[in-house]
Amino acid sequence: MAKNRSTIDREVDNGFDSIDHAVSDEEHNKISYNGSTSMNKLRLKEEEISVERVFQHLLVPSWKNQLTVRAFVVSFFLSVLFSFIVMKLNLTTGIIPSLNVSAGLLGFFFVKTWTKFLEKSNILKQPFTRQENTVIQTCVVASSGIAFSGGFGSYLFGMSEHIARSSSDTSDFKDPKLGWIIAFLFVVSFLGLLSIVPLRKIMIIDFKLTYPSGTATAHLINSFHTPQGAKLAKKQVKELGKFFSLSFLWGFFQWFYTATDSCGFQAFPSLGLKAYQNRFYFDFSAIYIGVGMICPYIINISVLIGGILSWGLMWPLIENKEGHWYKKGLGQSSLLGIQGYRVFIAIAMILGDGLYNFCKVLSHTFFGLYKQYRTKQRENVLPVADQDSSSPPSQLSYDDQRRTQVFVKDQIPTWVAIGGYITIAAISTATLPHIFHQLKWYYILVIYLIAPTLAFCNAYGSGLTDWSLASTYGKLAIFTIGAWAGASHGGVLASLAACGVMMNIVSTASDLMQDFKTGYLTLASPRAMFVSQVIGTSMGCVISPCVFWIFYKAFPDLGTTGSEYPAPYAIVYRNMAILGVEGFSHLPKNCLLLCYILFGAAIVINLIKDLLGKRGRFIPLPMAMAIPFYLGPYFAIDMCVGSLILFVWEKVNKVKADAYGPAVASGLICGDGIWSLPASILALAGVKPPICMKFLSRATNDRVDVFLGN
Incomplete structure (x- = not known):
């Protein structure tokens, strides 16, 4: 322990x-x-x-009693809230922090408030337990997770005609429709859950994998349900509510000044007009300040370094080569011009980082399995990790004995998982070609044959390192299926659809195992956790498409570079698919050479980072550096402001910063994120902001004055 x-x-x-x-x-x-x-x-x-001795006087509810109506009602409303937040982050920068803490905290607050009211009214039938809290957190994270793995900011939106036009490839596209999106998610989102269920005991009890995020969430929930933790949770919710209100009202205030895309506080040239032209400015976004407070310092610094390297050095130098490296007059959006360098160099860095971490996590996985196998051969029993292998099972701690007893009590029959996987795979194989006629049934069959192995690798690697490589496995499917299908047989759309199938399987598998770890540490029944995950996934398959549809209909310029919602990863994934199908023939001059250099640099930086050990924490992360290469560094400045606030707060009062920092950050994120809902409703109703706030240079202002004077 x-x-x-x-x-x-x-x-x-x-x-x-x-x-x-x-x-x-x-x-x-x-x-x-x-x-x-x-x-x-x-x-x-x-x-x-010991944690369990604190709760030893409490009876553990049966798995059915852990699944309460109030838990799923609260989960539904929180799922809508978090889906809006994740969707907004998806469609702006693609950086999504962990929201598990917020989900656990808000779930505790709402149900605790309700049960307190019932208790005072003497009509409380069932007390609120940490197991029920775990069910809420699992359901919310499973539901809002579909907003990420559903590809609304990446592969799925990358299929649209709008993104196809931005990529100069309109031969193959499929515009989003609510019906086929929901159908697609329902037939691909449950396979990951079923593929990993039979291995839950091996991963959690036999191998005793850490799953840091799941462990962190479990300790958080355990803490809430002690008297001291409940008092602190109440104070945290108060802080969250305060900053939620401020963030929401600030979003409402800013709306009045945004008559067009180039108006408002997000167009404030806070670092000067020249810096603004290169996307260096502070845009007063509460959501990214909050994200910066949650993300580790090195992530925020990496994003800023990437922005300085690209928009401060590389792009101005390449723009000077206009007419030599690429034709003049192509504009900022053509992939044959400067935009091609921005997109494909970012892709090269993402692929280099993804390949390195894929090999790293896979090697950790196989090495860990090899050690477990050798130990089993030597002792003829599976050991418990973090424990001396010479210790007999009888010397397990009280906590481990208690948790193991509960975890193995409510079994999920293996035949249910295997039968369910085969049944849904068969339905999916028959259904998907009708949704995407370019995706042949034998492509899907091959994916489903290898998916359980990849799901296990991702779940095991996530348990060792806390890294989920779902997007990397998705990119692997893009290049594999794209090359197999070819351009003449709709390879671009087939590869993007295959990416969605693979991402959903491996992502939900690692998420479920993280939740099993949380349930193991809070004595929540595995059966209750699985049912909660299934219900949460079902909610997400409906809620996330509906939330995306609101954005899609409310903002016609969705996915346009420079707009409020540029959806940067949509064009990145689209161009990965084109690259996998057509090769490198259409890249601008010297773009491929620069891609090779940055691809290698991403691998070398990661290698140096790992070789330096603890000192490597000061080395920037290539994946984070790559994001502003295409989008610009403006959001990096916001995130670094969030880091600075937290840093100063920790210096002034570290105890309060540690206790309330995540709550303040969550309030900023939730308030600005939920403002997207009324903003979308106003846009759908045709209500436009009344004011445009713009900033002009002195020379431009003089010309405007002359024009108006005439």
Whole structure:
């Protein structure tokens, strides 16, 4: 248990250390002192760090009682909220922080408030438990996760005619329609859950994989349900609500000044007009300040470095080559001009980083499996990780014994998982070619044959490193199916659809195993967790397309470079598909050479980062650096402002910063994110902002004055 705590993200330590000290003096006096002094000390230490002894007087509800109506009602409304947040981030920068803390905190607050009211009215039938809290968190994350894996900001929107025109390739496209999107998600989103269920005991109990995010969430939920944790959670929710209101009202205020795309505070040249022309400016976005407060410092610095390297150095130098490297007068959006360098160099860095981490996580996976196999051969039993292999099973800690007992109690029959996978795979293989006629049934069959292996690799790698490589496996499908299909047989659309199938399988598999880890540490039934995940995924298959449809209909310029919602990854994924089908023939001059250089640089930077060990944490991340290459560095400045706020706060009062920082950040993200809903409704109703706030240079202003004077 002590070793597990050392691997938890900083979010776990947000003032929730009360668990470790929640055992009363009376309970300490009950400890038996028979045996040696060292054994007594060991038992005393176990008592001090034990979580389950704090809850040992509470009965664990049956798996059916953990699945309450109120839990799913709260989950539904939170799913809508978080789907808007994830969708807005998807369609703007593509950087999505972990929202597990917010989901757990808000789920606790709403149900706790409701049960308090019922308790005072003497009509409370079932108390609120940490198991029910875990069910809510699982359902919300599963639902809002579809907003990411559904590809609304990447492969799915990349199929549209608008993105096809931006890529100068209109031969193959499929515009979004609510009906086929929902049908597509329903036939591909459940296979990942079924493919990994039979391996839950091996991954969680036998291999004892850490799953840092799942572990962090579990400790957070356990903390909420202690008296000290409940008090702190109440204060955190108060802070979240305060900054939610400020962020929402700030979004409402800004709306009045945005009559067109080039108006408003997001067009404020805060660093000067020349810097603004190269997309260096602070756009007063509360959501990215909040994201910056949640993301690690190195992510924010990496994004800023990438913006400076690209928009501060590379693009101005390449623009000077206009007429030599590419034709004049092509404009800023043509892939045969400067835009081609921006898109394909970003793709090269993303692929280099993805390939390195794919090989790294895969090697960790196989090495970990090899060690487990060798240990099993040597001892003829599977060991428990983080424990001396010479220790017999009887010396497991009280917490591990209790959790293992509950985890293996409610089994999910293997035949249900295997039968379900085969059934849904058969339905999917028959259905998908009717949605995408370019995606042949034998492409789908091959994907479903290898998907369980890749889902296991992603889930195992996520347990070791906390990295989900779902998008990397999706890119692998793009290039494989694209090359197989070819340009003459709709390879672009087939490869994007195959990317969606693969991404959904491997993403939901790792998410489910993270949730199983959370449930294991909170004594939530695996059966309840699985049902919650299925219900959450079903919600997401309907909620996420509807949320995307609101954005799609409300903002006609969705996916346009320079607009409020540029959807940068849509054009990136589209051009990856074109690259996989057609090769490099259509790239501008020297673009391929620069792609090779940046591709290699991404691998070398990652290698140096790993070789330096702890000192490598100061090396920037190539994946984060690549994002502003296409989009610009403006959001990086916002994120760095968020980092600066948190840094100063930690210097002034680290305890308060650790306790309330994530709540403040979540409030900023949620408020600005949910403002997207009324903004979309106003746009659909044809209500336009009344004011345009613009900034002009002195020379331009003089010309305007002369024009108006005439």
